[in-house]
Amino acid sequence: MKEKDDKRARILDSALRVFADKGFFGAKVSDIAAEAGVADGTIYLYFKSKDDLLICLFEAQMTIITAELTSAMAGATDAPDKLRRFVRAYMKLVESNRRGAEVIAIELRQSAKFMKEYSNVRFTEFLKLTASVIDEGQRAGAFRADVPAPVAARALFGMLDELALMWVTARPGTAAKLDIARLPDWVTSIVLQGLERRTA
Amino acid sequence: MKEKDDKRARILDSALRVFADKGFFGAKVSDIAAEAGVADGTIYLYFKSKDDLLICLFEAQMTIITAELTSAMAGATDAPDKLRRFVRAYMKLVESNRRGAEVIAIELRQSAKFMKEYSNVRFTEFLKLTASVIDEGQRAGAFRADVPAPVAARALFGMLDELALMWVTARPGTAAKLDIARLPDWVTSIVLQGLERRTA
Amino acid sequence: MKEKDDKRARILDSALRVFADKGFFGAKVSDIAAEAGVADGTIYLYFKSKDDLLICLFEAQMTIITAELTSAMAGATDAPDKLRRFVRAYMKLVESNRRGAEVIAIELRQSAKFMKEYSNVRFTEFLKLTASVIDEGQRAGAFRADVPAPVAARALFGMLDELALMWVTARPGTAAKLDIARLPDWVTSIVLQGLERRTA
């Protein structure tokens, strides 16, 4: 059981690297197998197809992210604090798991096409988590209530995702210029101020 | 000459439809040819390759978008007004050119991979346009200056792009729930407030 | 048009040879392509799949056989004479088109499995043709009427097919022993006598 899970995890990990590196369509199953040190056919003992592999990878990543974000917000006092922690944790995740962010950011889009059937449960969960924080802030009077929480959540994700992509695809030379370390603060700041409730 | 341009344009237009419908990798060159009413080989008289077709399509779309946005901002009085018009024009473009938005939003990401070489001039131009508006606002004291304009521009694009994607991929039934018509206002509002300069 | 048909016919002909030689499952599409002197992909311009190739081949053969048998029976005076000509023409076809007979005899069976959906129209036609001759003889009082014509037809086909197979798979050495040339006469004789109506 342990070994089996181990091998599955190894394949998933290799897929992450290869997908991040070459994109889903550019990646060959045999590349992933080679990276994982298993035979091509072995992939199919753990995953139904290449598509399934991507979906499972995506789900695994989203599960990690959601868990991480949830735990990051655990000790927060109020909604703005939660959001602050949320954003920081998200950017930290991107930083520590560059490839994961790449796959999420890049493949999620094209997946929208071929995963038409796939309801994308995990991503929906993630958006709900985000929306719930905003909703909480709206109810508490800390956030403006004129923008629906799901829309605000989606907008927030767009920002985070795009900035993550910017960070991830930045050429080493160019990247140096913009101070990555401060990205989380900037995002937090823009978002919090953008969502802040204005007292007449 | 006119006919030549006409045929090129027709192919580009067909490519837009097919790419939006099936994604870049899911689209067959022969699908595009059929859609355009030309022979498969004809595509190669106007474009070097399928990749080239995507790049040209992308550039054409970005050119349209940039032109449209520039003209939308023409009569603006100040930076916030410019930004307001910018956002509204962007969302209107998405609304009127759903397929174009789809290709930009979805294919840009995966293209990021295989277009590694492609310097993405038009997209950079677009970001510069956005950044220049923000920069202008910062210089005029209307926008906060603690966040670098390019980062803010990128964050703004992320929001717009994600919301466009939300709109574009929304299932007819679900879409009805969130009032699409008000999206531009919400985005404008969040962004303007988020970027606003706080007086002590 | 002529060339197109020509190529299709060439592929069909090669398929006949290769299927007869190696069996359907033992035959590789690339074998057939090589035999036909075309690229592998070309096969798929004319046939939907390997299965489709077999079905088309089968139909083509059955069409030829049915036509040949019909014309062979054209000048017959009565049912027994028709049947005599039928049997002789069938065995002659086997003799002159050994590979065709092989494919019919051998692949028809296993096809029964994977062609479940395929209604096998041509083969049904062939059986109907056979049955109609027997039925004619029964009505005319020349053949016994206690055995239903379709059953007798099927039995007749079984004999012809099995003897064809015997002939086709006979080792050169062994084949010499049994006088192939007389097979048609033997079959005819057995069948005609077997079906003959006994006058009280």
Add this chain to the structure above:
Amino acid sequence: MKEKDDKRARILDSALRVFADKGFFGAKVSDIAAEAGVADGTIYLYFKSKDDLLICLFEAQMTIITAELTSAMAGATDAPDKLRRFVRAYMKLVESNRRGAEVIAIELRQSAKFMKEYSNVRFTEFLKLTASVIDEGQRAGAFRADVPAPVAARALFGMLDELALMWVTARPGTAAKLDIARLPDWVTSIVLQGLERRTA
């Protein structure tokens, strides 16, 4: 020893079911293993290969058939009576062992290809048994002697096999029409009359 034979028999029995159901090439070794309730690898402790499994299965079936037919003919008085019993016993075997008949009827043909080396001893034995009955009748003057016994035997087998196949593959609805129960009588009658010696 008993258990070993038991497991071997169970595998053989499962193979019979699976081959009959899916055909030799459509059947997976793991299907057979699952059906038999053993591990995939276990198959290879009892059989050299999938091919070997088919050959053994075929031999086992032919042994059963030959034994059954021999015993059925035991109490016969003369050759025609033997043949009558032979045919009836054969059709009864088909009726009671539908799957066995299916495998024999369908797989024997395609096997003819890949079993080129396999001398098909049991089938030859079966044919010899059949031929010996006919030969006996010919010597006794009951059967016509102008057709060589081996040819007549082969023709008889063709009839039996084809009618068995008709019965086996008959769609439930269609099957009702032709009175299966009377098939043995029809066959017997045709054959006996067909082989009967005509007194000038």
Add this chain to the structure above:
DNA sequence: CATGAATGAGACTTCATTCAT
């Protein structure tokens, strides 16, 4: 003896691209 996870050769099929007409 039994297991069943792993292997890896190889098949079918697709489709971007070419080039003779």
Add this chain to the structure above:
DNA sequence: CATGAATGAAGTCTCATTCAT
């Protein structure tokens, strides 16, 4: 310029067979 039949490289996936446990 236009055509579209032909190409053939390359990828996904299957499955008979093995072997360490």
